[in-house]
Amino acid sequence: MRTEVVGAGGVRIGVRVEGNESAPAIVFVHGWAQSARVWDQQFADPELRRGFRLVAMDLRGHGQSDVPAGGYDDPLVWAGDLGAVLGIAGEPAVVVGWSYGGLVIADYLRVHGTRGIAGVVLAGAITEIGNGHPGGVVGSAMREALPGVLSDELDVALPALGKLCDGMASKPVPGPLAQALLGTSLAVPPHVRAGLFRRDVDSADVLASVDVPALVVHGTEDAVVDITSGEYAAGKIPGAESRWWPGVGHLPFVEAAREFNATLARFAGERAGEARTER
Structure with a gap:
């Protein structure tokens, strides 16, 4: 099912909702220049569908969300958008952030703390951005793609985005998935792709203040977000x-979908069990 919520500044945020409507929610936040469709293998997993309400947002400027002219550098905006999505999730939810989605979660934590959040999962994620910030170190694939992926010119952006999508997985992915990743990136307007990079964010204090369970997962061959970014977050978040x-x-x-889904189901299930015990 597709629906929408009203985020910061009245921007409409597209939301994908499936699974068990009466179960605890898992809220998914995708990365830069992608969409809620990246979570297809989680939304198709029988155990996750049976045990949880699955909610995935399209970031503003992405997928089926509105495309405002600005606001992409404002933590209050990202916090407002994610807060609106958490509002339809019901009880405190486990939030999963991939890549730039980890920074969006950090923005929410910066503004609202862990209100409405039962647990945090960071998957190949950044929590900071800008030169010198250890929580935002990128890998070779992203370094080589910049600044071309931000260009207005198709003959510059297309090959750069193609190389970046090729570098996302450690081994070649099926052709339809590779084309879907590239097509989704191209569908995000250049001013949005560039706007997300016009930030300088330190999240050390934010991460250190997280008072709910957290899980950091990262591939050792990640060439887009360096594994040291994940190690930094894991070291800063208590426990x-x-x-x-x-x-x-x-x-x-995608690459380790079965293991990822099982790990997520266990983590989210434990958070749901803790919530029932607290009642």
Whole structure:
């Protein structure tokens, strides 16, 4: 089912909702220049569908969300958008952030703390951005793609985005998926792709203040977000669990879907059990 919520500044945020409507929610936040469709293998997983309400947002400027002219550098905006999505999730939800989605979660935590959040999962994620910030170190595939992926010119952006999508997985992915990744990136307007990079964010204090369970998963072969970004988040968040998956690149929920889904189901199930005990 597709629906929408009203985010910061009245921007309409597209939301994908499936699974068990009466179960605890898992909210998925995708990465830069992608969409809620990246979570297809999680939305198709029988255990996740049976045990949880699955909610995936399209970031503003992406997928089926509105495309405002600005706001992409404002933590209050990202916090407002994610807050609106959490509002339809019901009880405190486990939030999963991939790549740039981890920074969106950090923005929410910066503004609202862990209100409405039962647990945090960071998957191949950044939590900071800008030069010198250890929580935002990118890998070779992203370094080589910049600044071309931000260009207005198709003959510059297309090959750069193609190389970036090729570099997302540690091994070649099926052709339809590769084309879907590239097509989704191209569908995000250049001013949006560039706007998300016009930030300088330190999240050390934000991560250190997280008071709900957290899980950091990262592929050892991630060439888009360097594994040191995941190690930084895991080291800053009190009591965070970590999983470093050998041979996996920037798409752990695709490349190691079965293991990712089982790990997520266990983590989210434990959070739901804790919530019932607290009642």
